[in-house]
Every structure is written in structure tokens, then in C-alpha cells.
Amino acid sequence: MIQQVIFYLFAALLIFSGxxxxxxxxxxHSALFLVLAFVAAAPLWIMAGAEFxxxxxxxxxxxxxxxxFLFVVMMLNLDEVPRSKGFVRYLPFGLIIxxxxxxxxxxxxxxxxxxLHVNAGMIVPQHHSNTKELGLMLxxxxxxxxxxxxxxxxxxxxSAIGLAFRxxxxxxxxDPSAQIAVxxxxxxxxxxxxxxxxS
Amino acid sequence: MQNRAGSSPAFxxxxxxENVLEQYFPILIFLLIGAALGIAPIVLAWIVSxxxxxxxxxxxxxxxxxxxxxxxxxFDVRFYLVAILFILFDLETAFFIPWSVVLRKIGSxxxxxxxxxxxxxxxxxxxxxxxxxxxxx
Amino acid sequence: xxxxxxxxxxxxxxxxxxxxxxxxxxxYYTLAERKVxxxxxxxxxxxxxxxKGLFQPIADGLKLLTKELIFPTKSNxxxxxxxxxxxxxxxxxxxxxxxxxxxxxLSNVNAGLLYVLAMTSLGIYGVLFAGWASxxxxxxxxxxxxxxQMVSYEIAMGFSLIGVLLAxxxxxxxxxxxxxxxxxxxxxxxPLFPLFLVYWISxxxxxxxxxFDVAEGxxxxxxxxxxxxxxxxxxxxxxxxxxxMLLLSILVATLFMGGWLSPFQGIPVLGALFSFVPGILWxxxxxxxxxxxxxxxxxxxxxxxxxxxMRLGWKVLIPVTIVWLVVxxxxxxxxxxxxxx
Numbered sequence: 001m002i003q004q005v006i007f008y009l010f011a012a013l014l015i016f017s018g019x020x021x022x023x024x025x026x027x028x029h030s031a032l033f034l035v036l037a038f039v040a041a042a043p044l045w046i047m048a049g050a051e052f053x054x055x056x057x058x059x060x061x062x063x064x065x066x067x068x069f070l071f072v073v074m075m076l077n078l079d080e081v082p083r084s085k086g087f088v089r090y091l092p093f094g095l096i097i098x099x100x101x102x103x104x105x106x107x108x109x110x111x112x113x114x115x116l117h118v119n120a121g122m123i124v125p126q127h128h129s130n131t132k133e134l135g136l137m138l139x140x141x142x143x144x145x146x147x148x149x150x151x152x153x154x155x156x157x158x159s160a161i162g163l164a165f166r167x168x169x170x171x172x173x174x175d176p177s178a179q180i181a182v183x184x185x186x187x188x189x190x191x192x193x194x195x196x197x198x199s
Numbered sequence: 200m201q202n203r204a205g206s207s208p209a210f211x212x213x214x215x216x217e218n219v220l221e222q223y224f225p226i227l228i229f230l231l232i233g234a235a236l237g238i239a240p241i242v243l244a245w246i247v248s249x250x251x252x253x254x255x256x257x258x259x260x261x262x263x264x265x266x267x268x269x270x271x272x273x274f275d276v277r278f279y280l281v282a283i284l285f286i287l288f289d290l291e292t293a294f295f296i297p298w299s300v301v302l303r304k305i306g307s308x309x310x311x312x313x314x315x316x317x318x319x320x321x322x323x324x325x326x327x328x329x330x331x332x333x334x335x336x
Numbered sequence: 337x338x339x340x341x342x343x344x345x346x347x348x349x350x351x352x353x354x355x356x357x358x359x360x361x362x363x364y365y366t367l368a369e370r371k372v373x374x375x376x377x378x379x380x381x382x383x384x385x386x387x388k389g390l391f392q393p394i395a396d397g398l399k400l401l402t403k404e405l406i407f408p409t410k411s412n413x414x415x416x417x418x419x420x421x422x423x424x425x426x427x428x429x430x431x432x433x434x435x436x437x438x439x440x441x442l443s444n445v446n447a448g449l450l451y452v453l454a455m456t457s458l459g460i461y462g463v464l465f466a467g468w469a470s471x472x473x474x475x476x477x478x479x480x481x482x483x484x485q486m487v488s489y490e491i492a493m494g495f496s497l498i499g500v501l502l503a504x505x506x507x508x509x510x511x512x513x514x515x516x517x518x519x520x521x522x523x524x525x526x527p528l529f530p531l532f533l534v535y536w537i538s539x540x541x542x543x544x545x546x547x548f549d550v551a552e553g554x555x556x557x558x559x560x561x562x563x564x565x566x567x568x569x570x571x572x573x574x575x576x577x578x579x580x581m582l583l584l585s586i587l588v589a590t591l592f593m594g595g596w597l598s599p600f601q602g603i604p605v606l607g608a609l610f611s612f613v614p615g616i617l618w619x620x621x622x623x624x625x626x627x628x629x630x631x632x633x634x635x636x637x638x639x640x641x642x643x644x645x646m647r648l649g650w651k652v653l654i655p656v657t658i659v660w661l662v663v664x665x666x667x668x669x670x671x672x673x674x675x676x677x
Contacts, residue, residue, distance in 0.1 A: 002340065003216055006227070028468070032415075035461075046223055049215045055450040056293045063457025063490075064289040067464070067483065068282035074468045075278075075480070124215050129446045131507050135297030139309035146294070150316040153287055157323035160283040165332045173643075225347050225443040226432045226451070232351050233428035236359070237421035237572050244401050244568035251404065259408045259472035259564060278484050281646075285487040288654075292494035295661075296450065299501035302668050310669045314662075321658065333650045334643075 007047060014040040031073045035066045051130035280332060291320050350442055354431055362578045363393035369631050376635040396571075403567035408470055411564065415469035420565070420572035423462025427579040430455035434586055435510040437596045437615040448509040449497060452587065456493075456542065459580065460486050462573070463561050470564035478560025481550055481642060488649035489541040495657035496531035496538070500524055500591050502664045513595035519602030525592040527667075530660045532592045534653045536626070539584040541649065543577060546634035550642050581630050582623070589622035 017040060020033040038061045045054035138146055298305075298313050327333060367382065367389065374381025382389040407413055433448040435441040445451050460483055467479020503524055504512040516523050525532040541548040562573050589595060596615030600606040640648070666672065 002224070003220060006224075043223070043227070047216070047219055049219070051219070051447050052297065052450065055447055055454045056296075058454040059450070059457045060286070060289050060293055063454065063460065064282075064286045064487070067460055067487065068279065068286060070464055070468075071279060071282050071480075071483070074464070075476075124218060128215070128218065129300070129507065131297050131447055131450070132300050135301035136304060139298055139301060139305045139312060143308060143312045147312060147315060149294070150319045153290060154319045154323040157284065157287050158326060160280065160287070161327060161330055161332050164280040164283060165277075165330065222443050222445045225351065226429065226445070228344070228347050229351050229355075229432040229442070230425055230429045232348070232355060233425035234421050236355065236428060237424040237576075240401065240568045240572060241405070241417060241420070244403075244405055248402055248404050248567060252406070254409075259410075259470065259475075278480055281484045282487060285491060288491040289494065292491070292498065295495075295498045296501060296507070299498050299665075300505055300507055302502060302665060303505060307669075310665070313665070317658070317662065324654070324658075328651070333646070 003047065006043065010040045010043045014044065027073045028070075031066065031069045034069070035062055038062045038066065049130065052134050284327065284332070287323075288320075291316075351432075354442060355428060358428070358431060358579065358582070359575070362575055362582060363397065365578050365582060365627065366396070366574070367393050368627075369634075372628065372631045373635045376632070400568045400571040405569060406564070406566040408472060408564045410471045412469040412471070415465045416564075417569070419462050419465035419469055420569050420576070421462075422465055423459065423576035424572050424579065426455040426458040427576045427583060430583055433509055434583075435513060435590065435595060436619060438510070438514075440616065441510060444508065444510055447507045449501065449507045449512070449591075452509075453494060453497065456580075456583075457490060459542070459576075462576065466565065466573070467561040470561075472564050474558045474563045475561050478563065482544055482561055485544070485548065485550070485642075485645055485649070486542055488646060489538040489653070492534050492649060492653035492657055493538040493542065495654065495661060496528075496535040497591070499528045499531040499657070499661055499664050502661070502668055503528060509590060509595075513590060513597065516594040517597050517601065520594070520599045523592065523594040523597075528592065528660070528664065530656050531664075532588075534657050535592065536588055536629075537648075537653065539588060540630065540633060541645070543580045543584060543630075545577075545581065545630060547637040547640050548645055549639060550645060582627055585626035585630065586619070586623040588626050589619055593622045595619055595622075 014037055017033040017036040021030050021037060024030045024033060038057055042054045042057045042062075045057060294316065295313075298309070302310065370392075371381040371389070382392045385391040385395045407416060430452050432442045433445050433451050435444070463479050463482045463486070467475045467483075470476075500512060501507060504515045506512060506515070562570055565573060596619045598607070598610055598613060598615070598618055600610045
């Protein structure tokens with residue numbers, strides 16, 4: 001019973017914040033509702049048995065990705081966008097994409113999985129670790145996709161630097177270690193000379 | 200406070216849903232109580248504190264003059280770069296976690312697979328370093 | 337119908353048993369900070385309120401509670417109020433999985449370490465919200481500095497936790513402690529010494545404490561992200577910071593110093609002599625030591641420059657963790673040494 005209550009609570013929160021992401025006119029509000037959407041999705045994933053993914057959703061998407069989004073959106077000081085601009089024009093494309101995604105998801109995830117009980121009803125030992133199960137699959141059966149993900153990540157690193165990095169600037173910096181390492185002989189030259197005498 | 204052997208009569212077995220509920224329900228309550236402990240003093244202070252606002256008091260802090268532009272200025276792009284690199288490294292961490300707890304079971308392919316992955320990561324990191332993307336002044 | 341309500345009540349009571357003493361300790365930790373730093377600098381610290389200043393935190397709290405709450409012009413009121421709550425809720429909720437002794441843990445989550453990681457990564461939101469909602473330049477600079485810094489050190493922190501996972505073979509915090517049993521030489525700070533150092537340095541940086549406190553460097557940007565906060569709203573930020581410090585102290589003790597295990601375990605005479613000491617006391621002693629080190633560091637080191645902080649995070653700590661991760665994983669895979677078997 002309590003599972004249902006929690007499920008519907010977070011599902012409602014997720015749908016509400018999802019709608020607000022699209023409907024908000026202020027980009028900062030949109031980004032904040034996206035954060036809320038991720039936070040609301042995490043308990044649902046955990047309840048569906050994907051404990052590791054639920055926590056990773058919080059610490060990668062909420063802790064990292066949305067931080068970047070907020071950085072950008074907050075500091076660019078974007079103005080509020082008028083609501084209906086281009087709505088009709090982009091509607092068909094939006095609907096086509098939504099349709100494609102829904103078909104794809106229905107193909108991958110059979111509708112018979114659409115229930116809280118499918119995974120939740122599974123009998124598992126008390127110390128069942130979702131993380132270990134995932135690791136066992138990922139690093140044996142799915143090793144190649146994992147390596148491809150690694151290749152994708154390095155491409156992302158390089159392209160991020162290519163896009164956002166404008167090269168080192170002409171900088172005037174001190175090098176403390178060089179300053180400390182200076183020897184007396186490099187700076188001062190001691191000269192022996194005779195004292196001048198009044199002629 | 201919670202017996203590690205679990206409260207279910209059949210020792211060691213449970214449905215996944217019960218497991219999750221038993222583990223995460225207290226956490227949910229804890230989060231709510233944590234938030235409440237943040238809100239309560241603010242509400243209390245709102246009730247008991249005096250309220251005598253004036254324009255000068257409410258003005259944002261500045262060095263002795265009235266602010267003449269919005270504080271939310273466009274910012275140095277390097278902060279964004281740090282955030283992007285952080286996301287990528289965070290993802291690598293997410294891959295490392297399941298690997299590190301099953302390393303004893305997955306044998307050589309899994310081990311060397313991760314070493315290749317790690318090499319890719321190090322190559323990216325060295326590239327970053329050599330390009331000077333990690334320099335701050 | 338009565339049963340679930342009783343269960344809920346029992347959970348709430350258990351949470352309050354953790355949280356209320358925690359808040360008390362946090363309050364007295366602020367006094368301890370002023371006293372310790374005072375003594376290090378040959379002063380006496382606060383000594384007027386109550387016996388030797390023992391009522392100082394209560395007086396501070398009452399003062400903050402009665403001060404006016406100021407909402408700056410053009411600030412975003414909702415976010416301005418939410419920010420301190422966002423700072424304190426995760427730093428308290430992370431305590432849910434801390435194992436105080438073998439059977440004393442609120443929720444023995446299997447992915448406990450991941451949960452802690454997720455909660456600490458949420459701490460950045462309080463800072464970002466506060467900086468943006470205040471609409472003040474100093475607040476925004478402080479928030480950006482602090483966000484970039486926390487983000488950079490979180491990587492090193494995550495990598496050093498992976499070292500612990502490698503050695504312990506479990507994400508459950510109680511299991512990690514149990515894996516270290518058998519004597520002080522089994523504690524992870526020995527085989528994972530570089531990671532232990534990196535974790536502790538990142539812990540200091542993550543909480544924006546001296547010498548990494550450029551986020552609120554008072555000589556540069558006044559008070560950083562909470563410059564516009566007054567009264568108890570500032571107080572909530574303050575509580576969150578100290579709760580976080582205590583959390584990280586207890587985590588270091590749990591992950592690297594054997595948690596509730598006795599340091600005399602496995603030593604012939606001393607082990608039996610000290611076996612009456614409850615595990616929770618050892619844990620608190622260890623955590624207390626690290627909490628003291630926080631203050632010691634603050635009283636000892638001058639503040640880093642921002643570029644030095646970023647250099648230390650990216651160019652020193654991350655390479656060190658990567659190298660030691662490789663060492664540890666080779667140790668585990670090829671069964672080298674007594675610790676990685």
C-alpha cells in the first residue's frame with residue numbers, strides 16, 4: 001500500500017515538473033524544474049529495483065549535469081521568452097519526435113513490464129546488491145559497449161575543450177618555486193675593489 | 200537500531216520491493232525531517248523577529264555606492280569548461296563503482312577492459328593538461 | 337491500520353535520536369572551534385556567557401533567531417528561502433546510513449557509499465541558489481568560485497572512494513567497516529594511504545573550509561555566497577557547514593580508520609583490556625580527532641589562492657588518485673599483498 005502511495009506521489013511530482021520545464025517562461029525556472037524532475041525520477045527508479053541507477057541519476061545528473069545547466073542559465077541572464085513564439089511551427093516536428101521516441105521505448109520495453117510489481121515482486125536475498133549485479137553484466141557480457149562508451153567519453157573531453165577553450169592567455173604569473181630557488185650568485189655580483197681615496 | 204539479519208520471518212529472503220522499502224523509506228523520512236529542520240527556524244524567526252525594512256537596508260551589498268547594473272553578469276567561459284570536464288569525470292566514476300565491487304568475480308577480461316578504459320581516460324586527461332585547459336591565473 | 341502509523345512513529349523517533357544530538361554537537365562544535373583556535377593563537381576564546389562560555393552557542397542561536405530577516409531588493413524570494421534548506425537537508429539526511437556500531441544504523445542501505453556520494457553532491461545547490469537568488473555581485477562570485485571548487489574536488493573524492501570499494505568489495509558502509517576488522521594494520525588508511533590523504537584534503541575543500549575558503553574569503557569578497565543572508569537564514573547555512581564537517585569526519589573514520597573497531601584489536605594484552613569500550617565510543621573518538629584536525633588546519637595554514645586551489649585539485653590530487661587506483665586494482669586482481677586479497 002505504502003509503495004503505491006510513494007509511487008503515485010513521485011510520479012505526480014515528475015509529471016508536474018516535466019510540464020513546468022516546458023511551460024515555464026523563465027529559463028532558470030525551467031532548469032530548476034528539470035532538477036526537480038530528476039529528483040522525482042530517482043525514487044521511482046529505486047523502487048523499480050534499479051538502485052544503482054537511481055543513485056547515479058542523483059549524483060551524475062542532479063549533482064553534475066544540472067550544475068552545468070544552472071551555471072549557464074543563471075549567469076547568461078536570459079530574458080523571459082514569450083510563450084507562443086514558434087509554437088505552431090515546431091509542433092509537427094515535436095509530435096513526430098515524441099511519436100518516434102514512444103515507439104522506440106515501447107519496442108525496447110514491452111508493455112507487460114509496466115507495473116510496479118514486475119521487479120518489485122522478485123524474491124531476492126536480504127543483501128542483494130544491485131550494483132554488483134549490474135557490474136557482473138556490464139563487465140562480462142557488455143564489455144564492448146562499455147569500451148565504446150569510454151571512446152565516446154574521450155571524444156567528448158576533446159570536443160569540449162575544442163569548443164569552450166580559447167587557448168592560454170598572455171599571463172603574468174610568478175613562479176614561487178623559481179623565486180625560492182634563487183641563489184645569491186645569480187642576483188648579486190660581489191666585486192673586489194679598492195677603496196677610493198681623496199686625491 | 201535495525202537488526203542486520205532483517206525482520207522478515209524467512210531468514211535472508213525478501214521481495215525486492217520490501218527490501219527497497221525497508222532500506223529507503225527511513226531515508227525519505229529523514230530527508231523530510233532534514234528539510235523541516237531547515238524551514239522551522241526560518242519560520243520561527245519570521246514570527247519573532249522585528250521587521251523594519253528600508254530601501255538602504257534592502258539594497259544589495261556594494262562598496263558604498265548604489266549598484267548600477269544587474270549582478271548577473273556573463274561569466275568567464277573557463278567555469279563552464281570546468282563544469283563540463285567535471286561531468287565527464289563524474290561519468291567515469293559512475294562506471295568505476297560497479298567495476299570495483301565485482302573485480303574479484305569478472306576475471307581478466309573485465310580487469311583489462313577497465314584498464315583500456317582507464318587508458319582512454321588518462322589520454323583525455325593528458326590532452327587537457329597539455330592544451331592548458333587546467334591553467335588558472 | 338494502527339501498525340503502519342506506529343512503524344512510522346518509530347522511524348521518526350529513531351531519526352530524532354540521531355538528529356537532535358547531532359544538532360547539539362554541531363552547536364558546540366562552533367564553540368569548540370572558537371575555543372581551539374583561540375588557544376592556538378594564545379587567546380582564551382569566548383568565556384563570558386555561562387561557565388567558561390559554555391552557553392555561548394545558545395546565546396548565538398537566540399541572537400540569530402531574533403535578528404531581522406532581510407530580503408534584498410530584486411532578489412528571488414522563493415529561491416532565497418529554499419537555498420539554506422537545500423544546504424542543510426542533504427547534510428543531515430546523509431547521516432541516515434552512517435553505521436554507529438555493528439547493529440546501530442538507521443538504514444543499512446546496500447549502496448550506502450553511493451547514497452553518501454549522491455547527498456554530498458547535492459550540497460552545491462544551496463550555494464548556487466543562494467548566490468543567484470541574492471542578486472548581489474559578491475554572492476554570485478562566491479557561489480561560482482565555490483561551485484567550481486566543489487566540483488573539482490568531488491572528482492578526486494569520488495576516485496578515492498573507489499579505492500575503498502576496491503579493497504572492501506562492497507558498497508555497504510557496515511560491510512566496509514567489517515572488512516577492516518582484525519587489528520589496526522587492517523585499516524584502509526595503510527594500504528590506501530595516498531587515497532586517504534586525498535580524501536581528507538578534498539573533504540576540507542568540499543566544505544569550503546580554510547585553507548580552501550576562497551568562496552567566503554572575507555578579505556576578498558566579504559562573505560561570498562551568503563553575504564546577503566541575515567539572522568537565522570545565515571544560521572542555517574552555518575549549521576549546514578558544520579554538520580557537513582562532522583559528516584565528513586565520521587566518514588573518514590568509517591572508511592579509512594576502521595569505524596567502530598577498536599584500535600587495540602588483535603593486540604594480546606591491550607585488546608582484552610580495552611574490549612569493554614563500546615564501538616560507538618571509538619567511532620566518536622576517531623571522528624572527533626578529524627573534527628579537531630579541521631580546526632587545527634584552519635588555525636595553521638594561510639588561505640590558498642584560487643589558481644593554486646584549482647591546480648592542487650586537478651593537477652595533483654586527480655593524478656595521485658588515478659595512479660593509486662591502478663596500484664590497488666593490480667593488487668586486487670593479482671592478489672598482491674595482505675590487504676587486497
